[in-house]
Amino acid sequence: REAARLAASRVARQxxxxxxxxxxxxxxxxxxxxxxxxxxxxxxxPWLQWRELAVFANHFGQRKRVxxxxxxxxxxxxxxxxxxxxxxxxxxxSDSAAADALLAASPREVAAVVYAYxxxxxxxxxxxxxxxxxxxxxxxxxxxxxxxxxxxxxTAFADTQQRLSDALPAVLGPVLRxxxxxxxxxxxxxxxxxxxxxxxxxxxxxxxSDEVQALWLCTRRxxxxxxxxxxxHLAVSWLCIRPPPxxxxxxxxxxxxxxxxxxxxxxxxxxxxxxxxxxxPAFIALLEREKQPTxxxxxxxxxxxxxMGLMHMSRSxxxxxxxxxxxxxxxxxxxxxxxxxxxxxxHGNLEEPGAGRRSLPRFAAQMLGHMVVRARRDADGAPAxxxxx
Numbered sequence: 270r271e272a273a274r275l276a277a278s279r280v281a282r283q284x285x286x287x288x289x290x291x292x293x294x295x296x297x298x299x300x301x302x303x304x305x306x307x308x309x310x311x312x313x314x315p316w317l318q319w320r321e322l323a324v325f326a327n328h329f330g331q332r333k334r335v336x337x338x339x340x341x342x343x344x345x346x347x348x349x350x351x352x353x354x355x356x357x358x359x360x361x362x363s364d365s366a367a368a369d370a371l372l373a374a375s376p377r378e379v380a381a382v383v384y385a386y387x388x389x390x391x392x393x394x395x396x397x398x399x400x401x402x403x404x405x406x407x408x409x410x411x412x413x414x415x416x417x418x419x420x421x422x423x424t425a426f427a428d429t430q431q432r433l434s435d436a437l438p439a440v441l442g443p444v445l446r447x448x449x450x451x452x453x454x455x456x457x458x459x460x461x462x463x464x465x466x467x468x469x470x471x472x473x474x475x476x477x478s479d480e481v482q483a484l485w486l487c488t489r490r491x492x493x494x495x496x497x498x499x500x501x502h503l504a505v506s507w508l509c510i511r512p513p514p515x516x517x518x519x520x521x522x523x524x525x526x527x528x529x530x531x532x533x534x535x536x537x538x539x540x541x542x543x544x545x546x547x548x549x550p551a552f553i554a555l556l557e558r559e560k561q562p563t564x565x566x567x568x569x570x571x572x573x574x575x576x577m578g579l580m581h582m583s584r585s586x587x588x589x590x591x592x593x594x595x596x597x598x599x600x601x602x603x604x605x606x607x608x609x610x611x612x613x614x615x616h617g618n619l620e621e622p623g624a625g626r627r628s629l630p631r632f633a634a635q636m637l638g639h640m641v642v643r644a645r646r647d648a649d650g651a652p653a654x655x656x657x658x
Contacts (some may be wrong), residue, residue, distance in 0.1 A: 284313040288321060291339070292328050301332035302339030310339060314346040322347055323378045326399075330385025340386075341395035347382060348398030350374070351406060379403060380418035387425035400429060404436030416460050419444050423467030434472050441467055445476065448483040458491045458499050465506035466541065474513060481516035485523045492530055498540035500531045501582055505543060508575070509551040514563045524555075525571045528578035536581065543596030548579065549604030556608045569616060573632040576609060580639050602640045609633050 290305045314322075325343045329335045351374070374382070386399045403422060406412060414422070419440050426437045444464060448454050456464065465484060468476050476484070488503060495503070504527040512520040544551070552575075559567050583597040613633055628634065 280316055284316050287313045291325055300334040300336050301329045302336035305339050307338045310342050319374050323382055326382040326385040330388045333388055333390050335389055337393050341393060344396045344398045348402045351402030376412040376414050376418050379412060380421045383425045384421045387428045392429055400431040404432040407436050407440050416444055416456060420460055420463040420467055424463045427467045427470035433470050445480045449479050456487055458495055461487050461491060462499055462502040465503060469506055469509035475511040478513045478515035481512045482519045485519040488523050492526060497534040497537040500527060502540045503527050504531050504578060517563055518565055521567060525574055528574045531578040532581050547596050547601040549601045552605050553608045556612050576632055576636055599644045602643055606636055606640060
């Protein structure tokens with residue numbers, strides 16, 4: 270017994286040492302987990318309590334940049350802990366490594382850990398242990414999630430593009446049904462923006478028409494109170510959502526409202542990173558849908574509000590943020606500008622300045638001028654992308 274006590278004491282000291290090394294490592298800009306001995310970490314992980322693993326995950330999420338081997342070891346341990354009772358019925362087509370959901374963690378801890386791991390950059394394949402285990406737990410309804418917890422997990426799936434076909438609809442479905450069935454349901458601004466964000470990655474056919482209508486009513490309710498940061502998140506999500514034809518009226522109303530509100534506000538930074546593929550694909554898809562005879566049509570004033578809002582957002586987007594993805598960089602603007610010019614030409618929305626010449630509307634001309642400024646800024650002394658230019 271004395272030998273067991275001494276061994277346990279030794280493990281406890283080692284675990285405390287590793288815990289301090291992870292959470293009290295070098296300050297920023299050093300990545301999270303720098304200086305941690307991976308071998309020692311692997312030895313003590315099974316002895317750590319769940320709340321200590323959650324602290325690790327939150328620490329990594331706050332840093333965003335982490336030592337991959339360290340975060341991968343923690344992800345593997347979290348995946349092992351996310352297990353249900355052995356007699357639980359298996360989920361068809363689920364892989365055995367993630368075939369169980371969580372016992373020891375609370376729903377709040379599950380949401381925090383999953384969301385924290387979605388913020389790590391770059392995303393490593395080893396992190397999928399966290400997302401797969403959480404997905405199987407959701408499919409088995411292992412936890413009773415609050416609205417905020419559900420949409421944070423949905424946002425994590427959307428940002429990492431993990432389990433989009435099964436777990437994402439499963440975690441968002443109850444939240445969307447509540448909004449449709451209970452007109453008095455009043456999600457907070459943060460709940461709504463994360464919900465909309467996650468809805469942008471729902472598999473085809475995307476949100477149902479009554480769900481889009483409910484989301485628009487909630488947006489209209491909270492919009493006057495929102496800052497630039499939260500409005501920008503809502504605006505980008507509404508642009509990226511693929512609405513069914515029956516929901517087009519509500520979708521266009523939401524786009525017009527949020528982008529107009531955004532343009533009138535002072536720039537304060539973005540509340541959430543832009544999509545890694547940029548905004549041009551969503552913008553082009555919006556105008557492509559206008560080729561279908563589905564009423565009501567997108568009007569030139571509505572298009573102007575979106576473009577002016579995009580320029581307002583783009584003017585202060587930091588070049589290093591653009592470098593991490595394609596969001597509102599020169600290449601993104603090339604795609605947006607081409608779609609705008611085509612729309613103006615096809616709708617006869619060209620001004621007649623005289624002498625037989627025609628010109629684009631003022632907002633489109635401002636957009637082209639903004640592209641030139643953006644090209645200089647993004648190049649930062651290096652030659653611009655000639656193909657994009």
